Amino acid sequence: xxxxxxxxxxxxxxxxxxxxxxxxxxxxxxxxxxxxxxxxxxxxxxxxxxxxxxxxxxxxxxxxxxxxxxxxxxxxxxxxxxxxxxxxxxxxxxxxxxxxxxxxxxxxxxxxxxxxxxxxxxxxxxxxxxxxxxxxxxxxxxxxxxxxxxxxxxxxxxxxxxxxxxxxxxxxxxxxxxxxxxxxxxxxxxxxxxxxxxxxxxxxxxxxxxxxxxxxxxxxxxxxxxxxxxxxxxxxxxxxxxxxxxxxxxxxxxxxxxxxxxxxxxxxxxxxxxxxxxxx
Numbered sequence: 515x516x517x518x519x520x521x522x523x524x525x526x527x528x529x530x531x532x533x534x535x536x537x538x539x540x541x542x543x544x545x546x547x548x549x550x551x552x553x554x555x556x557x558x559x560x561x562x563x564x565x566x567x568x569x570x571x572x573x574x575x576x577x578x579x580x581x582x583x584x585x586x587x588x589x590x591x592x593x594x595x596x597x598x599x600x601x602x603x604x605x606x607x608x609x610x611x612x613x614x615x616x617x618x619x620x621x622x623x624x625x626x627x628x629x630x631x632x633x634x635x636x637x638x639x640x641x642x643x644x645x646x647x648x649x650x651x652x653x654x655x656x657x658x659x660x661x662x663x664x665x666x667x668x669x670x671x672x673x674x675x676x677x678x679x680x681x682x683x684x685x686x687x688x689x690x691x692x693x694x695x696x697x698x699x700x701x702x703x704x705x706x707x708x709x710x711x712x713x714x715x716x717x718x719x720x721x722x723x724x725x726x727x728x729x730x731x732x733x734x735x736x737x738x739x740x741x742x743x744x745x746x747x748x749x750x751x752x753x754x755x756x757x758x759x760x761x762x763x764x765x766x767x768x769x770x771x772x773x774x775x776x777x778x779x780x781x782x783x784x785x786x787x788x789x790x791x792x793x794x
Contacts, residue, residue: 533594534639534640535557535593535594535595535616535638535639536557536594537557537559537591537592537593537594537595538554538557538558538559538593538594538595538596538597538639539558539559539560539561539577539588539591539593539595539596539597540558540560540561540562540565540596540597541561541562541577541580541583541596541597541598541602541606542562542564542580542597542598542599542602543561543562543564543565543566543567543773543775544599544622544628544773544774544775545597545598545599545620545631545635545775546558546561546562546565546567546571547567547568547773547775547776547777548631548632548635548648548775548776549597549635549639550567550568551632551644551645551648551775551776552632552635552636552639552641552644552645552648553641553644554635554639554641555568555570555571557639558571558574559574559575559591559593560574560575560576560577560587560588560591560593561574561575561576561577562576562577562578562579562580562583563576563577563578563579564580566769567769567770567773567777575587575591580601580602581602581605581606582605583606585609585613589613589615593615594616595616595617595618595638595639596610596615596616596617596618597617597618597620597635597638598610598617598618598619598620599619599620599621599622599631600619600620600621600622600623601622603619607619618634618635618638620634620635622693622774623691623692623693623712623713624691624692624693624696624713625656625693625696625697625778627693627774628652628693628774628775628778629649629652629653631774632645632648632649632652632776633645633646633649636648648776651776652776652778652779655779655782656700656778656779656782659700659701659779659782659783659786660700662702662786662790662793663700663701663702663786663789663790663793664702666702666790666793667702668702668703668704669702669703669704669727669728669729669762669789670703670704670706670725670726670727670728670729671698671703671704671705671706671727671728671729671730671731671789672687672705672706672707672717672722672725672727672729672730672731672757673687673688673694673695673698673705673707673730673731673733674686674687674717674730674731674732674733675687675688675694675714675733675772676733677732677748680747680748681748682719682748682749682751682752684716685716685717685718685722686714686715686716686717687707687714687715687716687717688705688707688713688714689705689707689708689709689710689713689714689715690705690709690713691709691710691711691712691713692712692713692714693713693774693778694713694771694772694781695713697778697781697782697785698731698785698789700782700785700786701782701783701785701786701788701789701790702786702789702790702793703729703785703789706725706727707721707725708721719752722752722755723752723754723755726755726756726757727755727756727757727762728756728757728760728762729757729762729763729764729788729789730749730755730757730762730763730764731764731766731785731788732749732763732764732765732766733766733767733771733772734765734766734767746758746763746765749763764788766784766788768780768781768784771784
C-alpha cells in the first residue's frame with residue numbers, strides 16, 4: 515500500500531492546485547477505461563483510435579495512433595487535461611506541454627502502478643472518493659480470483675503478446691514485472707519466460723523448447739484483426755512442445771486483455787478459467 519500511495523502522490527502532484535478539468539483527452543484505452551471507472555468519462559472529449567470500452571467511446575472524436583496523434587485535431591478540442599501513460603510520454607509529453615496543455619502522466623507496468631493510476635486520475639478529475647472505491651473493488655475482485663486458485667498446481671505458462679501472423683516468427687512474451695505476468699500468477703499459473711527489464715521480451719523457438727511450457731496463452735488481438743484465426747494452427751509446427759501435445763494452446767482474443775485498467779479483473783478471471791478449467 516505504501517508503494518501505491520507514493521506512486522499516486524507523484525502522479526497527482528502535477529494536477530495539484532488545478533481546477534477539476536471539464537474537457538479531457540485520453541490518449542490510451544486503459545486511461546479511457548479508468549476515467550470511466552472513476553466517473554469522469556462524461557467529460558472526455560477525445561480518445562485514441564483504439565478505444566472499445568465503454569461503448570460510448572466510439573462516438574467521440576478519434577485522434578489517431580497511440581504515439582502519433584493528430585495534434586491539430588487534439589488542440590481544436592480545447593482540452594484542459596490530456597492523460598497519457600509512461601509508454602507514450604517519450605513521444606508525446608514535450609509536444610503537449612509546448613502546446614500549453616496540462617498533462618497527467620501515469621504508469622501501468624505493474625498492478626500496483628495500475629491501482630495508483632486510478633488514484634491519480636481520480637485526484638486530477640476531482641473524483642477522489644470514486645477512485646478509492648474503484649481501487650478497493652479491483653483489489654477485492656483480484657483477491658477472489660487468487661483465493662479460487664490457491665492451493666492448486668501451478669502449470670508453467672508462456673503468454674504470447676505478439677507474433678508474425680500465421681507463423682511463430684517474432685514471438686513476444688510477457689515476463690516477470692508486467693501486469694499480465696502478475697495476472698497469470700493470480701490465475702494460478704507460473705510465468706516461465708526469462709525475465710526482462712521491461713516486462714516483455716522476444717522469444718525464439720529454441721527458447722520455447724528449453725522452457726517447454728505446459729500452457730501457452732496466445733493473444734491473437736481480436737477476431738477482426740490481422741492476428742485472427744485458429745491459434746493452434748501455427749503451433750503445429752512445434753509438436754514436441756508439451757503445450758501442443760497436451761492441448762494446452764489457448765487463443766485469447768478478448769479486447770480487455772491488453773488494457774491495464776480495472777478490467778484486469780476480467781483478464782484474471784479469464785486466465786484462471788484457461789489455466790484451471792476445473793474451477794468454477
